Amino acid sequence: MTDWRPEELLICRLADALAGDRHVAVGAASPIPGAAALLAQEEAPRRMHVTVLHSRRYNHFTDGGRELFDCAGQGRIDTFFLGGVQIDGQANINLVGTGDYPTLTKRFPGSFGSAFMYFAVPKVILFREEHSPRTLVEKVDFVSAPGCSPEGTWRRGGPTLLVTSLAVFAFDGARRRFALESLHPGVTAETVAERTGFAFDRPAEVPTTAAPEPARLERLRRTIAPKVAEFYPVFAERVFGVTEPAA
Amino acid sequence: MTDWRPEELLICRLADALAGDRHVAVGAASPIPGAAALLAQEEAPRRMHVTVLHSRRYNHFTDGGRELFDCAGQGRIDTFFLGGVQIDGQANINLVGTGDYPTLTKRFPGSFGSAFMYFAVPKVILFREEHSPRTLVEKVDFVSAPGCSPEGTWRRGGPTLLVTSLAVFAFDGARRRFALESLHPGVTAETVAERTGFAFDRPAEVPTTAAPEPARLERLRRTIAPKVAEFYPVFAERVFGVTEPAA
Amino acid sequence: MAMTAFAPISLEALAEAIPDGALLAVPPDYGGVAMAATVALLRRGTGGLRLYCLPYSTLQADLLIGTGAVAEVEAAAITLGEQGLAPRFSAAVEGGRLTMRDSTCPALHAALQAAEKGVPFMPLRGLLGSDILANRPDWKVIDNPFEAGDPIVLLPAVVPDVALFHAPRADAEGNVWIGRRRELATLAHAAKRTLVTVEEVVEGSFFESEGSAANALPALYVEAVAVAPRGAWPCACPGLYDADPAAIGDYAKAARDEAGFRDYLKRLLDGRIAPCVLEVEPA
């Protein structure tokens, strides 16, 4: 029995990945990345900017909907989060649907800004809680944004990590391949292998994702949770039991 | 002896040229065109927008210094005014200086937005009070903006009129040539010919520029002058004796 | 007398001003969606619309698509956000009844900025190797003329026939308060005609102080304004009211299938679904 919730583990792991960033941006419908960014900001030794698009308080853009993309184009966003209906072994992501384009079998909303952000932001963290052969596939049905690009293509960065409810993978852009980096407490490598539709590198010994330290959990629950309640009230109440946003 | 000032004649003549416009824009340091635009607005049978860049009250742009040019690029400005250190017989204008570029003999400020506005705005009125062989030349020393363009060049319009302290010329884009349209009261065609450095068409009978009607002068002095006093106080006082801007 | 006066028109007249087949540009849910005007448009009856979403749409697009009024959509996404997938959109695409021109947010912004600046195209980074690009024959990849061996995408300018959005207020001169929703300025700059609904028309001019002037879209860009209190409901009106997730949830539930959608639509057009008289069907 643990004294932390799975969401808290994910938030802490994602926050670790943001250390040293000057500006982290989080898109819509991302409570866990949003909380991670605010936690990393709280723990940063120097000033760190956090933009949570879905928030009024943590969104200081004043140049309209294009500013996120312009800001990334300028190289002012160090880390961004992307997800996917499907993510494949080459880190291609699909937000459009499954089946044959254009009619598809199942149509999803669409690519949003991924086809640009994946190129413009140095570190992109892929985050998808559902870890199944349906979401982590060998090859996506539609490339909303490619994980890798040929030489000569303008690209500042790309995928660095894939974080799911079961494990953390690191992406090696040169080899175009994921490697299992850590297993969340209680998860076996066999479970991950079964539930992953793409091939990946697997070290002999896979470490366990570090459990959140008590002081950090305290910080998350006391200081960050009320902030998250401003923009994701339902999430904040469910995970942290917080009903009042920070003043 | 006339009961109007030369500036009032020019304002009324320029206002006539704006009839039917939906939006007239006036650049910096242009009190006479500015007054003409406001007079035309006052007399328009339908809503007419006037943008006087130099004014706070008659400038409703909110997208920064680029908005004048974007607005023209969209085709939303019907008439704009340009001047020139030199204007030549093909309606080329020079705002950069005289002599050989780049060191020049006499350097003037620069081209401002002319190299774009001359192409983007359907009607451009050239306005230069000084009418002399020094200002109206056969060929400009530097083309800040060309009066004519070859076939296939994107161009919405160009020069239509040249108004000076002596006369009004109409420009024929197809023939690339000015024609004397009217002489201000008291000015002879010979004087204009002497003081014009470029060749132009001259009808056998040159009409006289219409003197302002009394009712119109009244309107200009009572209603428009106080508006002009907001953005060109020195001009308004000198020409109209108005010292208090409109409330 | 100077003709600078401005008079709002009715919601019905505003809906009349949107022709069938128009390329209709609309903002996202956070930007002020003209929902009351959309209902007026549906009441009038419309068809063949081509929606241009800056950069995505929620309820507005799904509703218009569900009625069959939309021939084509260009967007980065159509979604009901936390209320789930946009059901009529998904069904129309899967049924082959809707041409979806998949795009990406910055491309939708940039193509309007090209129109705003009066240039025929804008370059955009990224996109190379995506199936978005592969399915957009109207976009071009060129070699960057300033650096050999550097491919880059060019997007043609998009000039919407009509831009339609909702804003908190207009002033007595017809200037529209858009606040920091600057994409609405680009929308209006780019479109041939801009139609706006507002919560209210206030006295005076936003240009009386610099602090309020910075919030204004000048009347110059606005063809007509209609007053529609709670006119963005159940979407948000930036700075005034948030979205109404329960009302959007009601739609999401009803629109799961064609019959439920038809029933919802009838009630909506009958005025039985509205900000102040929200009917909730028993579950």
Next chain:
Amino acid sequence: MAMTAFAPISLEALAEAIPDGALLAVPPDYGGVAMAATVALLRRGTGGLRLYCLPYSTLQADLLIGTGAVAEVEAAAITLGEQGLAPRFSAAVEGGRLTMRDSTCPALHAALQAAEKGVPFMPLRGLLGSDILANRPDWKVIDNPFEAGDPIVLLPAVVPDVALFHAPRADAEGNVWIGRRRELATLAHAAKRTLVTVEEVVEGSFFESEGSAANALPALYVEAVAVAPRGAWPCACPGLYDADPAAIGDYAKAARDEAGFRDYLKRLLDGRIAPCVLEVEPA
């Protein structure tokens, strides 16, 4: 504790942060010229500056050029406006001591917008057949890839090393009030580093209300802020004070020749020419 605090620096430290040889981008006289910072820069001593004027400059450029601190200017004009020609600029060009990259207003805006969007170039209409274009080997004319036989100019993106301007106020988080002077936002977005002087630093955050948020440049784009009351004088501070034509006229008169300029400069650097202690030499 979260490190979101912000502390203004001194005017001297701000001037130190502008390296010799920098591509320094500045706004026009109506946009908030950092005159106090310019004086601090001249006191420190600087050289080799490349000025990028958005889109023109008045006193600031003429002063910097007069001291010999400027190697190159890119602008649509350098002028003292109603106070006449910019005398040190004209003399430097005529004497072959200054490289003037003549441009036109929308080109200066567009090249920064390219940098703002992270694209390598922007197209611009017009310019064809002008001697501006003929003297800009760094610009390219291509055939519009979307329509054969339609030549169009491409401008390479310009990324200034430093953007420097003056604004009415900053808030406690370091956000800067720019009002409707949106070119300042583009300037800051495009530049590698942005240095700002303000009249004052106020309590709270501009983001506490949407109405004031629309006036703000987010702290994200601002490297440092220094407080300089009347810091734009004798140019205008938009929304707070107008330009001081008499003071600019004094400069215009003094700077007619080199000796007069040197004398003016000495008095300026000695603090004898300043907003509150304006010395007027007997004619």
